Amino acid sequence: MLLLTCPYCGIAAEETELAPGGAAHLTRAGPEASDAAFDAYLFLRDNPKGPHLERWRHAMGCGKWFLAARDTVTHEVYGTYPAQTREPPAEVVARIRARHPGWSWRSAG
Amino acid sequence: MTRYSAFAIAREAFRDHLGWRRAWASPEPRAAYDVVVIGAGGHGLATAYYLARNHGITDVAVLEKGWLGGGNTGRNTTIIRSNYLQDPSAAIYEKARSLYETLSQELNYNIMFSPRGVMMLAQTEHEVRGYRRTAAANALQGVETEWIGPERVKALCPIINIHGPRYPVLGALWQPRGGTARHDAVAWGYARACSRMGIHIIQNCAVTAIRSRDGVVTGVETTRGAIACRKLAIVVAGHSGVLAGMAGFRLPIESTALQALVSEPVKPCMDVVVMANTVHGYMSQSDKGEMVIGGGADGRNDYSQRGSFHHVEETVRALIETFPILSRLKMLRWWGGIVDMTGDRSPILSKTPLGNCFVNCGWGTGGFKAIPGSGWAMAELVARGEPGPLAAPFSMTRFREGRFIDESVAAGVAH
Amino acid sequence: MSDPLVTVAGPATAGMVTLRADLADPAVAAALAAQGLPLPGRRAIRDGDGGRAAAWMSPDELMLFCPPDDAPGLAAALAAALREIHHLVADVSDARVLFRLSGPLAAQREVMAKLSPTDLAPGRFEPGEMRRSRLAQVAAAFWIGEDSFRILCFRSVADYVAGLLATAAAPGSGLALWTRA
Amino acid sequence: MSTRLATGGRRIDRTRPLDFTFNGRPMRGFEGDTLASALLANGQGLIGRSFKYHRPRGIVASGPEEPNALVGLGAGGRFEPNARATQVPLRDGLAAESQNHWPSLEWDLGAVNARLARFLPAGFYYKTFIHPRRFWKHVFEPAIRQSAGLGRPPREPDPDRYEQAYAFCDVLVAGAGIAGMQAALAAARAGLSVWLVEQAPLPGGRAPVDHGAPGAALAAALAAELAAMPNLTLRLRTAAVGLYDHGYVLLDEALDPAAAGGLRQRLWRLRARQVIVATGAIERPLAFPGNDLPGVMLASAVRDYLADFAVSPGDRTVIVTNNDDAYRTALALHAAGLAVPAVLDARPEVTGALPAQVRAAGIRVEPGRGIAAVRGGRGGVGGVAVCLQAGEGAVLEEIACDAVAMSGGWSPAVHLWSHCGGRLLWDEAQALFRPDPDRPPTGADGRAMARAAGAANGALQAVAADARRAAEAVLRALGADPAAAPPLPAEDPPPEAPILPVWVMPQGAGPKLKAKMWLDFQNDVKVSDVELAQREGYESVEHAKRYTTLGMATDQGKLSNINGLAVLAQARGAAIPEVGTTTFRPPWTPVTLGALAGEARGALFQPLRRTPIDPWHAANGADFEPVGLWRRPYCFRRPGEDRAAAVAREVLNTRNRVGLLDASTLGKILVKGPDAGRFLDMLYTGRMSTLPVGRCRYGLMCSENGFLIDDGVAARLDGDTWLCHTTTGGADRIHAHMEDWLQTEWWDWKVHTLNLTEAFAQIAVVGPEARRLLERLGGMDLSRAALPFLHWAEGTLAGIPARVFRISFSGELSYEVAVPAGRGLEFWQACLAAGADLGVMPYGTEALHVMRAEKGFIMIGDETDGTVIPQDLGLDWAIARNKPDYLGKRAQMRPEMTRPDRWRLVGLETLDGSVIPEGAQALGEGTNANGQRNVIGRVTSTYRSPTLGRGIALGLVARGPERMGEVIRLAAPGIAPVAARIVSPVFHDPEGRRQDV
Ligand SMILES: Cc1cc2nc3c(=O)[nH]c(=O)nc-3n(C[C@H](O)[C@H](O)[C@H](O)COP(=O)(O)OP(=O)(O)OC[C@H]3O[C@@H](n4cnc5c(N)ncnc54)[C@H](O)[C@@H]3O)c2cc1C
């Protein structure tokens, strides 16, 4: 039963107050995208065994989407941050790397 | 290898059961095999078994990182049914179900397939329409199902409250020859049969890398050394994404936790399997007397085999609403498994971008029932290098093509 | 023993106006001030003039409370004042209902602690904060005003929330966390 | 025979006798007794029958580890099966019954299984019952099921209540023994908020029993100090049953319904920043032949019953042990004036202070000895046959006794530690698994979230010091000063001599003896079974567990797991840590399903959403159906009418006169901002940006995967504001979908959304008389000229502020009127009153469905099922082809979506006017590669049309629209295929004249 801090309200919200939303930092593939790019965007979601950047909505709260860096094995939370960003903040990456040296999110499974 | 029978037991009884032999051998891995199957769950073992049985390929190793059958095969709620809506699903699940009917005899291992009947309750008008549609489809697919009314539901399962004030039971989709089987026994029975045919089952052997040359697989590296192979089958359920990563491609798979519970054992009170999708819970009573219960999957990626507790609560609420007598029973254990969910919630049996490497995954919350059929179809794919009719619709290219096999339209869950 | 732990009043209605805008825009504070309303900080609920109050709902949303007949006027005035900036104002008085608990505050905290996964211990949840969370299976917001928990939930689930509160307040079911058994 | 002693018993109050029954026999105990102690006090040694062999069984333990003494409690709706007598507080009038036997506890036919035991080894069922095939379902399985289960299931609904509660603290301490109390006190003194939970009715743990007066005094002193700490919550009869991620702990609190407002149990969901596992240790039985007879008990349990309840398990108790601790039992028995004929100690040499005291008391101590057999039977123990531990079981001597107290050492209760990933290490010296401090369960910060303390940490002796260490670690982790907690003086008793691990007694026992050594009492798993599993290759500990069912009973192997895995290790010739334990899973002790459901039962099972007009519906014969969480009238039945008749009446009345529909559940989402038009153009397949102010337009929304997910009418309210209507199910979903895109993709677009669904009641006034009716309400000009079709207007109707939309889902002249929700009922009634002479009638969802089908309008969820794109439904007109982009556009370009033979929407009419069965499939030619009949389409909606007086249907058919007029065959189970003609999906008023008047 996770506890994630909503970066907008500052509340450590329990999982039941949140709605999960899958992998974060997707880049939308529009009508011009190739079949492969579109397939990748829609279906080939990050599914790493380890640090994962993911979306959550504070559904039973402020209603905002935010992003979390969470380890899918240990549930360690390396940080939560607002959804309006194309990549994870440096300090979150640093925290992940402290635990998983050499980690980089684009290459994560 | 001793044949199992009441006679064999009697004979052994008089020598204190000292004469029993290993059910499966525990060989050292060889340097090379014709085919390596990664994952000794039900699907991996069945793949190996049918490679030998149907295609005469016995130079096969099944590599298992832990103990065989310890993945989802060993932790599922054992519901077997084939009343699927879409043709490709109905075909492979019905193939599996019909193989289950005679599997104990074929394997000479009692897997306790119990065709006690599965009912999927309809508790809204929408569900009624959905199940009638499925019944109509099943009739043309050669799947024996029936739409039954609430009285029949009550007669088949007296402990259901069909007058639920919130969601009265309006009827059910009934598959009289659906049921359950002993999950562990399915893995063990296949393992024993594989071993008997010379297939190597190598436990405590995790694949750590996949080797290839010129886009064609050449072997694997494992915690017990490198093993070469001509063909590779990845059959690792929740870990499919990890293995695909080793093989250099991506899969439309997300791994999440699905939980199940068992109650303390009580005297038989429920002879059928009941699934209630509106309230979201399903239950059967095992031959030992426990109520075996399952519910919904987590919505987040997970590899920890625990899951979040609130799903347990949601399931239990739903079941008490449907079966009021449950309230004073006690749950003695709950656990999770890592299920592999695809974009359309249907499995993948497919060639991959890597030559001679095949994948079988995406069975998600409902692949126990498919084990024999899936193994059959996968063996065909691996042996021939091309899918047969059972596997063909389940290729991984379907997502790109937009050709989905979406079962969720008929049932909220697909266990 | 035969009395409920707290008394539940409601559902009641109130004037409510939703304001969505960039709360950091000075125009917002100015428009609110002109209506006798403060700009509440994160998670805060603050009283204004004339029975009005403002509550923080999210970084770009406020809920403004007012006497029932007041809401259309307040909404119109704000809309006019904020014409120049991107905003949304709506009278939402009818969308939600309010409940109010009374009785010892400690007992009220216990009743709420049965329903919401929120730390409601004294010192952890105090007047001035509005918490958006859930009560059992539905979304709700609550705060403490005049030694009374006020609970805001959607209109369609008023019966459900009333049932929850009544059940949680059943006689003899105190938690002995902040009250003594 | 067991009996109550004349004096003593620290937990019982002899002034308060309680009457109870066991199998109908009246018995008497005292306040403070458990059911188990009271049964023993009444000489009841035989309590139940084991699962598989129906062996007679008595009480072995004194706590939650009890495997045997499971009983049925109570009657009627309050009947509870499988209650552990050792944890049931005795109440006046309690009725208990034994389980798993027929016809009676004493004479049980099932006991024949015990005679056949040699034919029923572990896993026998996998090897037999294979032939003939049909026998499994009809003969073998029914026979096996007949013997399944322990207790009988309850038969009636449960009248008691359960609840849940949330709590938060800095430190949770599980277990209020000396270790737990010390640790809790240290944390509380440092100013942290602390919860201390104890499953027993009183704190203290083992110390008051094991360490006599000093132990009791220490426990009392600690308890007194704890009681004075305002920042500490002590909860008794509350078990910590599960540890989850991020410090989430489940606590199961037992309540007395009479005292707690009818509540039976409360499930706490506690969030702790740090957890201290101070759950003590569990004594292990010894595996000797006959160790399962009634009268053979754990040594610690024997002294518990003596000290706590003044119950002696027998007059002459032989003690068998491999460690010093059991000597405490000898001393306790001796002090109570009971005979201890011998202490049989497996260790070749017995030194130690405790044995010295025992010897000094004149008790015979026999080193190097074991038990080769227990004499006796169902009635209890008659004696033991003594052998050499090092031998094969040759009997040296028979000792008469009526009880046996056994101790195989202790296993820390590491369950909570393990639930969430904490690892164990094997402590060779003490022969136990204890928490590995280097691999603790970790929390959200990746650091340890739990520590173990005391016996749970393997500190069987220096408990106080260990507890202090644990508390200090927790304080440090929470940034508190460990020094802020002055340690309590606590003296640890003198050290004990080392244990000798003994997994099988005697060591050289042959197969015959091993088949009589029980490991798992409840599930009847013996040493021979585990060895058999190993022999057959089930040698992973998890395989052995599943093959033998070791540890899978209701006690979850609290007594058997360690012994079992040690036997397995021996059989494998492997070291114990190499074999490892099975996975520890919640709950620590079984939890009632009722507690897991909490308040969510009956009316509170799920929220029921009601519209503002719901009270009127309820009072006026509405036949409700659930629609998501809402309830909506399906139809309004009049006396004598069935559903079909009511629906037909409602349809005809609406088509001919005027009907009222409560459409309040429709989603209403306000979308406003400079970029709102652009945003809606992305969201809808059509163009909304070009919609003039004052107009309405039907729109479709697709997922990025191209499939139709919702439809509805959007109205442009002003230059930058739209009001989007969604389906009932779509309101929250589509609002969330909008916010998702706005917040996570187009966050620089200036758009605000607001879900106004609940702010308005929406009432559709439909039918030829609709305008007349509304005009009577007064306030707005609703003429065709003033408010044409697909326009909206704002004003006042019947004195109520209203927004009126001229949209139609029935094909009739129709106004959808939105009024403030608080005035919805008033408006509804005004319409009824104004329309009384016009024949106004309410109609429900089914009439709505029929009328839309007559018009060929699609219904999300009927014509769509998540696999249908708008193009399939002939809705290309609602797609702005020239738009560069919209959600779903790219997906709809994929090969599969543009295939010419996709199934497309058509109307279907049977040749004879009959109604096509629901779900019917359109037959194609031949079969597919898998031998399935080819299908070319299906029916999506099918009704008897009251308007047309015949069956009508909508369906999806391959190339359907190209095949107008063709006759196809539709199949459904149980009927001959029906011939139907492909026709236009619009059955009624194809020109749309009636709505646009
Ligand atoms: C709680 C729960 C309830 C369920 N209920 C049902 C149900 O009622 N009916 C139904 O039909 N289905 C059900 N399922 C689904 C079903 O269990 C699975 O679909 C099925 O068991 C999958 O079998 P498998 O052989 O593919 O995978 P698994 O049994 O998981 O086997 C995969 C194996 O691969 C191994 N592996 C992974 N990585 C490696 C590696 N690197 N090297 C070597 N080996 C590796 C794993 O250790 C594992 O043993 C349920 C699942 C769960 C979790």
Ligand SMILES: NC(=O)c1ccc[n+]([C@@H]2O[C@H](COP(=O)([O-])OP(=O)(O)OC[C@H]3O[C@@H](n4cnc5c(N)ncnc54)[C@H](O)[C@@H]3O)[C@@H](O)[C@H]2O)c1
């Ligand atoms: N010398 C030995 O061989 C030996 C062996 C075992 C114990 N001991 C003695 O045991 C004591 C150890 O003290 P301790 O405090 O560590 O253990 P303890 O056994 O005295 O106390 C543990 C307490 O935790 C409670 N508990 C267990 N699991 C629980 C759960 N899940 N939820 C709530 N409560 C739970 C138990 O009811 C018990 O009261 C000392 O007196 C020690 O001498 C000695």
Ligand SMILES: Cc1cc2nc3c(=O)[nH]c(=O)nc-3n(C[C@H](O)[C@H](O)[C@H](O)COP(=O)(O)O)c2cc1C
């Ligand atoms: C159908 C089924 C029935 C089960 N019955 C029991 C049972 O009676 N007792 C028990 O302790 N566990 C039972 N289990 C649970 C297993 O003990 C175990 O928890 C599960 O297989 C997952 O493995 P793990 O907990 O070792 O990870 C059952 C599991 C399944 C799948």
Ligand SMILES: [Zn+2]
């Ligand atoms: Zn938030």
